[in-house]
Amino acid sequence: MHTLPRVPENEIRNRIARFQTTLQELEADGALITQNVDLYYLTGTMQNGILFVPQTGEPCFYVKKSVTRAEYETILPVQPLGRMRELGGIIETRFGSVKKLAIEMDVLPYGLATRYLGMFPQAEAIDISFPLRLQRAIKSEYELQQIKKAAVYVNEIVASLPGYLQKGKTELELSANIEHVLRLKGNIGIYRMRGYNQELCLGMVASGSAAATPTYFDGPAGGLGVQLASPQGASPKPLKTGEPILIDIATTVEGYLIDQTRMAVIGDLDPEMERAYEVAVSIIREMEQMGKPGVEWQALYLRSLEMAEKAGLSNHFMGYGPDQAKFLGHGVGLEMDELPILAKGFRQPLQEGMVLAIEPKFTFPGRGVAGIENTYLVTKDGLQPLTIAPEEIVRIPE
Amino acid sequence: MHTLPRVPENEIRNRIARFQTTLQELEADGALITQNVDLYYLTGTMQNGILFVPQTGEPCFYVKKSVTRAEYETILPVQPLGRMRELGGIIETRFGSVKKLAIEMDVLPYGLATRYLGMFPQAEAIDISFPLRLQRAIKSEYELQQIKKAAVYVNEIVASLPGYLQKGKTELELSANIEHVLRLKGNIGIYRMRGYNQELCLGMVASGSAAATPTYFDGPAGGLGVQLASPQGASPKPLKTGEPILIDIATTVEGYLIDQTRMAVIGDLDPEMERAYEVAVSIIREMEQMGKPGVEWQALYLRSLEMAEKAGLSNHFMGYGPDQAKFLGHGVGLEMDELPILAKGFRQPLQEGMVLAIEPKFTFPGRGVAGIENTYLVTKDGLQPLTIAPEEIVRIPE
Structure with missing residues (x-):
């Protein structure tokens, strides 16, 4: 389908690995990444979706649109997003229970953040913005x-x-x-x-x-x-x-x-x-x-x-x-x-x-x-x- | 200083009046408007600051930068923003106590929203995004x-x-x-x-x-x-x-x-x-x-x-x-x-x-x-x- 150059695979692997080290230091069970630039940085694609990065192991990119294009553009596993209200359960089934969740508090709008945090009612939220920006620096x-x-x-x-x-x-x-x-x-x-x-x-x-x-x-x-x-x-x-x-x-x-x-x-x-x-x-x-x-x-x-x-x-x-x-x-x-x-x-x-x-x-x-x-x-x-x-x-x- | 055309005065007056009718219907004491497009719509200027619109009476635009330029561009009262942590007190002194506060939950980032709502610890927050967008439509x-x-x-x-x-x-x-x-x-x-x-x-x-x-x-x-x-x-x-x-x-x-x-x-x-x-x-x-x-x-x-x-x-x-x-x-x-x-x-x-x-x-x-x-x-x-x-x-x- 595409002819545009992709971000090299080892770039994405290294970025995810460094980011997971940060999650470990912060004792976060995982990060819910939603902003388009952070998504592009961590996945290589800017398709519309929500990336869950666990403290260890392979992340998963839950894509709203376009799944076809995301599958081509990123080396990470891609899943169709489906119903938003089920996402919390899907993530906890795949990655285990989330007690401490990192989100991008500097860019994620209040309404959306409240909705996403509501999917993990047991979780404490922490702000991943500064550490992620520091990595990107x-x-x-x-x-x-x-x-x-x-x-x-x-x-x-x-x-x-x-x-x-x-x-x-x-x-x-x-x-x-x-x-x-x-x-x-x-x-x-x-x-x-x-x-x-x-x-x-x-x-x-x-x-x-x-x-x-x-x-x-x-x-x-x-x-x-x-x-x-x-x-x-x-x-x-x-x-x-x-x-x-x-x-x-x-x-x-x-x-x-x-x-x-x-x-x-x-x-x-x-x-x-x-x-x-x-x-x-x-x-x-x-x-x-x-x-x-x-x-x-x-x-x-x-x-x-x-x-x-x-x-x-x-x-x-x-x-x-x-x-x-x-x-x-x-x-x-x-x-x-x-x-x-x-x-x-x-x-x-x-x-x-x-x-x-x-x-x-x-x-x-x-x-x-x-x-x-x-x-x-x-x-x-x-x-x-x-x-x-x-x-x-x-x-x-x- | 400027030579660019301004939004006509009656436009701004009418927009504020319509918006205040909405605030009255919602029984909000006021709205804290922060997004650049909403600011431009309600004030005529896109300088960086926070607009407080009370349910009745004249709003005030608290400007971070540029005060000089905001004073020229809007017909509304302009005040230098000063220290953010004092803004809640300044607003309540000027406009009375705020028990129900409208904010733009669809665009205001979670971190900033939390900070702004913290300035009004007694206030219940409501989302003004849809009503304001409906007015703008x-x-x-x-x-x-x-x-x-x-x-x-x-x-x-x-x-x-x-x-x-x-x-x-x-x-x-x-x-x-x-x-x-x-x-x-x-x-x-x-x-x-x-x-x-x-x-x-x-x-x-x-x-x-x-x-x-x-x-x-x-x-x-x-x-x-x-x-x-x-x-x-x-x-x-x-x-x-x-x-x-x-x-x-x-x-x-x-x-x-x-x-x-x-x-x-x-x-x-x-x-x-x-x-x-x-x-x-x-x-x-x-x-x-x-x-x-x-x-x-x-x-x-x-x-x-x-x-x-x-x-x-x-x-x-x-x-x-x-x-x-x-x-x-x-x-x-x-x-x-x-x-x-x-x-x-x-x-x-x-x-x-x-x-x-x-x-x-x-x-x-x-x-x-x-x-x-x-x-x-x-x-x-x-x-x-x-x-x-x-x-x-x-x-x-x-």
Whole structure:
């Protein structure tokens, strides 16, 4: 039936094995996994269903739709879901009694969670979200290969920018160009966020005053957007001479994202933006050295705050004033808001194999946003760039 | 700061007033609204925060980010959110004690819901999702205007199809063309679904055998997709002579969607597909007559099942065999899966002002999907089309 590439079998086996080790540590009898991205990660298929992973032994994927397609896409056992009210009994018959059940409390809606927990009236519920996200934060060689392919696509965009950029063209037109090229390369057109209500619009191309417009999005650069119904990203504002143009682009390969921001300017850049950009680059360089296994996630953010302060740019860092985002970077993988989170209060250590985007940016209301963003792999020697695009500002003659 | 159009003041006032009538009927002291689309509907802004709507009197929007932008975008009172743990006290001080609290149990994640309900330890929680969705199902004149503008854009796509369609071009290339044109018209690039895990990829262009590939998506036509990480919609399959090409397109105006499917063919269409298309059209004609206020939602679905059976196409209707979707149509507005739901078990009556898409489609594994979809307004005389594109199959000479 299909011609699309599948997730390799050993990937799925290894992921399930690591996840079961976590269930054992938590003394959970099993996990009921329902969210589409977690399902894809643990099974290799995103068909609609409920995965039960016991503490030991083979999991079972109970599929609502499409059973045919799930059977092709995953190596795990597939069963038709049947009547939901019978699922608890079916699971306990197959796997034994469930006294402690792990569910994804960060994404599973309250109504559904109540219904699922009702199927196991004897069970205590625990939240598996953070441990599962922590597992997902550490990438395998296969996962890194996908992100590296994505890096090639977003690099090609940067190389093409001189052809796309011209005065008077709108942010939306530039963004639509970029989106079109990435789509033809197989982008799925959806950038997944795990956080409730967080959405990522396709085009994070934002220039000058429009880029400095604050947004609901948990990120440093907002953007005006095209409708109040999606108030972020590219807007109908035309590109002007001398203002910073931020090109914050992602793409997906086998569901894996990369995140990269480059800056462009038509004519001569506002000198204050030029300086802010250099400060952002110096922060990135410092983080590359600091970002080693064992270092607390928050340490990178706190150091970047110090550097922004020393440069006299505290109030502009990661948004302006009350609209500042309180972080420096985020994990990247199947979702754009993965672990680690580089923010105050996160004392967890970096681990080898984590992939994260670091995005120091400075906002100047009414004028623009200057900054940079690379995606990195945590290695024992520090952060190794997965982003391959040159860092230099793309300068277009006026 | 902004130049984007705002939702008119009387819209927001009317929506809040209608919603408060519902709260009174349910004897709820207030509703805690958190989901971004519900927030946009009730406030006019999609900034990140929590809206408290009391049974009577002025609501208050407690905003996390961006307060500046929320103050501009909504006419309702805005307060900075501050510390979450204090919000319960702040709300009860302002609005009085909360004994019965309405929340959106269908979308609010379990972890967050538990936290929010913990702020009101004395309160009984009730689910406001269905009543709020029912209110949203009935569109105002302003809302209809947005959907009518969207109808113009998707009609233009159909008119341009002869220029886009050629043998050997891939589904993905055709889809990328269409997406690019719609994006330039201001499409936000996000098609919102309320259902857990439901996503709508941009390009629902699907042809021949690839269109007949089943998917997890709760819709009749699936599509292979470009990656297993988003297993639906346009695929790398090239367009071939004689097979049905389904062009299921949506776009957004001020967040409002329209949903429309047209069919195209290069050369002569497979006669069985031609016939299935005619049956789909006859179902649509019947529904236009039947769809009057007071008629049960399920009645339309059940009648369409009868018509499919009479045509000998039961097993092909809305997907094939075990992968059939069990519905005929759905409400359309700020989300693609709004009320009403035309499916068995839904005995609620159609109401004047509801907007819905009706999409009879027939799936033939290995060969293709044939069908049509229009968006309609429920009037006392039956369904009035909001879709303006001609229904004829777009025929491209070989």
